[in-house]
Amino acid sequence: MTLALAVDIGLTLLVLAVACWTLAVRDTFTSVIGFVAYGLLLALIWVRLAAPDVALTEAAMGSGLTGLLLLGAAARLQNAKNISAPPGLALRWVAGVLCALVSAGLAAMVLLLPDPAPTLAPAVVAHLPATGLGNPVTGVLLAYRAIDTLLEAVVLLPALLGVWSLAADRDWGGAPRLRYHRPDGALTLLAQVLPPFGIIVGIYLCWNGADQPGGAFQGGAVLAAMWALILTAGLAEAPPVSRRWLRWLLVAGSAVFLVIGLAGIGFADAFLAYPAGYAKPLILTIELVLTLSIAVALGLLIAGPPTRTPS
Amino acid sequence: MSIALGLFTIFAVVAGAFFFLAGTVGLLRFPDPLTRLHALTKADNLGLGLVVIGLLPQVAWPLGAIKLIAIWLIVLFAATTVSQLMARAARDGGPPV
Structure with missing residues (x-):
């Protein structure tokens, strides 16, 4: 010990x-x-x-x-x-003091918690069998606090729009470019051999999330990393951001999540509630589509704003 | 038998830790990027390899063992590629952009 x-x-x-x-x-x-x-x-x-x-x-x-x-x-x-002058001393002091205040507030919150700290963990564990899931974290993320996860998935889209808005006017609708500036045999080999294994790991993380640590965001991040590796090595080109199928892929996860959530109003009496007995298949459906959308969104975030004029 | 396997684990993991230590000392002490990379690869190849071999008797056969070996091979592969890229960047001069 x-x-x-x-x-x-x-x-x-x-x-x-x-x-x-x-x-x-x-x-x-x-x-x-x-x-x-x-x-x-x-x-x-x-x-x-x-x-x-x-x-x-x-x-x-x-x-x-x-x-x-x-x-x-x-x-x-x-x-x-x-392009711009470094921030002045006063601005840096204000930023530092504000950060210190936030840190002090968080520290106070943690230190002033009553002992034992209030927790909903026993309630989650008690009701987990109703969802058919084995991982309580996934139960919280996709059943009890699904609204948070929905907003997390949606917020990736404005983030991507923010990156895309950095594109020059003439490049709007073109493709981003992420290629390493020196062609390199070792990088090409890695980008040829690693992605099949990485894709398996990504799907495994997503699928495993129902019963063990893992989930849509972790699996999506691994898939996005594999895509970024292929783009960096120059084995494939990123698609132009104006492609309609790309836009559909980006919104598919949030859209499926939202549709299932809205259907919950009719079938289970609440937004984002699942009908009894259908919780696990619905959660797995959301997770699978969400993983794909997250992977595409993260990959495009890494690829950056479009830099090639559309042809 | 289990004592022998335990001793094997301790010996292999300690040997692996020694190579990590040696690699780190080399990283801090060697004079130029290529020799520092050389020191690092010892930690990646032998250090991690010995730690994985040492842990093999302690994990569930076969899935746990396969996962450990897969981690070792993937790290080896990624580290080799990164070393190549860094060595080339160092040879061509200047940090990669």
């Missing part, structure tokens, strides 16, 4: 040190690398807290995907160093 405690304390100190270092370094690229390492260490902490679902999401979305987006942003900023 003491050994485990020593490991936990070491891990916590390491995360705090990496976080401080990420803030302190001045170079954008170095800072992003620090952020990725910070996310991976945080995933280890979630594992230590017996929350493997959160750990998977942190590793796939928080560290991997966000890290990739930040790397892309850093690369773009390198070409645009002198």
Whole structure:
């Protein structure tokens, strides 16, 4: 037990040190690398807290995907160093004080919780058999708090629109481009061999989510990573963003979720409620379509704004 | 038998940890990118490989063992490719854009 405690304390100190270092370094690229390492260490902490679902999401979305987006942003900023003046001392102080206030508020909330902390976990476990699921986290995400998950799926679309809106006027409706600037045999080999395994892992994560840690976001992130790898190696081109089938794929997950949720008003007396006995097949349907839509949305987020003029 | 397997696990994992340590020392001490990559590959190949071999007797046969070996092979493959890319970028000069 003491050994485990020593490991936990070491891990916590390491995360705090990496976080401080990420803030302190001045170079954008170095800072992003620090952020990725910070996310991976945080995933280890979630594992230590017996929350493997959160750990998977942190590793796939928080560290991997966000890290990739930040790397892309850093690369773009390198070409645009002198566009605006760095923020002044007053602005930085205001930002720092506001961040400190938020942190202090969160810390106070955690420290002032009554002991034992209020929890709905026993209620979730008691009612889980009604959903036919084995993983209580998926039960919360897709049955008890499905509205949160629906909004999380929908919010990816405005995020993608935000990225697309960075396109130049003449490129609007064209295709994004993510190819590595040096052709490289090793990268091509990786992009040829890894995706079949990655696709299996992505589908496994999504399918497994019903009974074990995993789910639509983790599976979608792995699928998106495989797509981004293929695009980076230049083995395939990203489709033009004006393609109608692409738009349908993007909204399919949220649309199916919404339709099943609305049908719940008629068949189960509440928005996003499932008729008794049909919960698991409906949840699996939502998860499968959602995984596909999330994968396409995340892949396009990584690919960036359209940069090629439509032909 | 289980004591022998336990000793095997301890020996292999400690040996793997030693290669991680050696790789890290090399990463910190070696003078240029190519030799630092060389040090890192020792941690990836031998370090992770020994840890995986050491853990094999402790996991459920066959699915757990296959997953562990798959993780090792995928990490090997990804690390090899990344090393190639970084070495080429270092040779051609300047950080990759």
